[in-house]
Amino acid sequence: MTTELIDYIKQAVRYRLVEVSGSDEQIDFPTFDFANDDSEFSKFIIENDFQIFETLILLLSMLPYIAPGFLTNILSEYFPDGSDFPEFGGVKGTQYRGIIPTGETAIFIVVGNNYRARNFIISIFNEEHPFYKNSILSLGNVPVGEPKISGTLLLDIEYVELFVYGSVSKPKLSQGFPAELLETQMEWDDLVLNDKTLNEVNNVLVWMEHNETLLNDFNMKDKIKPGYKVMFFGAPGVGKTLTASLMGKHTGKDVYRIDLSLVISKYIGETEKNLSNLFNKAKNKDWILFFDEADAIFGKRTGVRDAHDKYANQEVSFLLQRIESHSGLVILASNYRSNIDKAFTRRFQSIIDFESPGIPERLRLWQKYIPEAFIADELNLQTISEDYEVTGANIVNIVQYACLQVLANGGTKLTDELLINAIQREFIKEGRMV
Known part of the structure; x- marks a missing residue:
């Protein structure tokens, strides 16, 4: 802000x-050449x-x-005698000691006592x-019975940052913003999925690339609902979160994972x-909105036995309504398809099953995650891929543990024995049979 x-x-206020x-x-009423600023x-x-x-209203909200x-x-x-001047509007804050401009302040600065123009500014x-x-920008809430126009001018904090500091910081996870930015150092080529799943993911990328053209250039806005809604199903560790992260990175969009523990409240409303x-x-x-473990709120609806069931179902209906009207990409993820009410799945444009990696995918994952310096000539990743059913998340844990053991023992190469021991340790941790 200059x-x-x-x-x-x-000068306009004066x-x-x-x-x-x-x-x-x-x-005189001031003028300004915005084109040369x-x-x-x-x-x-x-x-x-x-x-x-x-x-003027935007600038006033910045004061x-x-x-x-x-x-x-x-x-x-x-007004040195302290005379009250209601036409000016403005309120005192709880901690802010100055005057916070309101809608009434905006009307006064823009049109003064021209009451015929007042309704236009209100609009x-x-x-x-x-x-x-x-x-x-919006107007703050006012007590019951008071004119809405007396609400404070609320400029979105992102625009405050843009106008004052020249850039906008990304929102942080908080009670007021129950979502965290997902980031990854991996690249799109690092994503290992079977062909069927990858094709479905690519179909979502096609929407991201061409949807605006379809809506705007071919007059489809009135015929197609805004946004795109996708369901990811699959066991833990098969790549749902990674895929969402990489979709954002690949297309240059921020991905925010919604923390449902901060969203869901026991208090009605x-x-x-x-x-x-x-x-x-x-x-x-x-943005891409990613609802992980979505069955926490999108689980099968219950019969209405009491007030709790009634309001729980209302919450689900409200979320579904907001998702359907959202103009961006929304991804809901769940470990099991059976956990989600079928009535909800019909509302989504795409449902993608993330199957546990098969032998070809496991081999590629081993090859991608084991550092080249640790691979010994006798390491038989093909046999290990055939003998042990593991997910990508399992492989990350196994490789990390095995490589650390190699370094701790003063070695530089992984052997089949070391890798199998690490796999067995991961199985025990998950309560699986070795």
């Missing part, structure tokens, strides 16, 4: 206060073709972040305006609230 932009909104305070000060804010205004009234004392000081300057805060549609916050945050973002 000094010139800050001066611009300050202009209105001079107009109503009876001051003899001569001041290289700030992220000015770029944003030009890209979205926002008009002067929209621009608490860039000039905390300005509104308090300027009101004292033009900027409805659901049809880009402010709401693109989750840019809280689960829906948490889910709503999550999807509102993800709205218009080019």
Whole structure:
């Protein structure tokens, strides 16, 4: 945010206060050449073709972040006796000691006492305006019986960061944002799946690459539901999470894994609230949402025996509704297909079974995960692949343990005996027969 932009909104506020305070000060309504300003804010205004009234509202919402004392000081300057000025709006925060602008403040700065223009400015805060549609700016909640327009101007924190600091930090896992960014050092070529599963995964990539063209260039927006919904089924360790991570990395999209333990609440209405916050945050973002262990909330619905069953079913219906209306890619993963209600699976465009790796896949996994320096000439990975049914996650654990043992013993090569001992140790850990 440049000094010139800050001066611009300050001058606009001064202009209105001079107009109503009876001051003899001569001041013109300011102008600004956004095309010749290289700030992220000015770029944003030009890209979205926002008009002067929209621009002023956005700048006004920024004042608490860039000039905390300005509104308090300027009101004292033009109304030194402390006279109440309800047309200006604004509220005091709990910890923030300055004035937080409200919708009323925005109306006053933009149109002053022009009451005929008031309704037009109010309409900027409805659901049809880009402010709401693109989750840019909204009005805070107000007590029952008070005008909605008296709510505080709430600029999404990502835009605050963009305008003030020039970049947006990625959201962190918290109670307010129950999702974590999935990242991997692996590449797409490292993904080992059978041909059937890989073909289905590639079909999702086709949607990611060509969907916008289909919707926009061929007038399909009214005929096709937004977004794409996929179910991943498969035992633990077969690559569901890795596939989701690599899909994001391969296409340049962030993948967020939703922590359902932070979403699901025993309190009525809280689960829906948490889910709503999550999807509102993800709205218009080019994210992939990954619900791991989705059967925790998408399990088979029960008969309504009590209030708990009723609200549990309502939570599921709400989640399904939000997923269906989400415009991006949503992946739900479960260990067992039988855990998911069939009524839900019919709502998804793709259902992908991640089978345990067969002999060819196990051989490729061994070859990819064992460092080349550790492979001895006599190491028979073909036989090991045929004799031991393991998943990719198992192989990672086995290779790590076996290689550490080699190093601890002062060696540099893996033998069949060392690798088989490590496999047997992994079986014992999982309670499997050796």
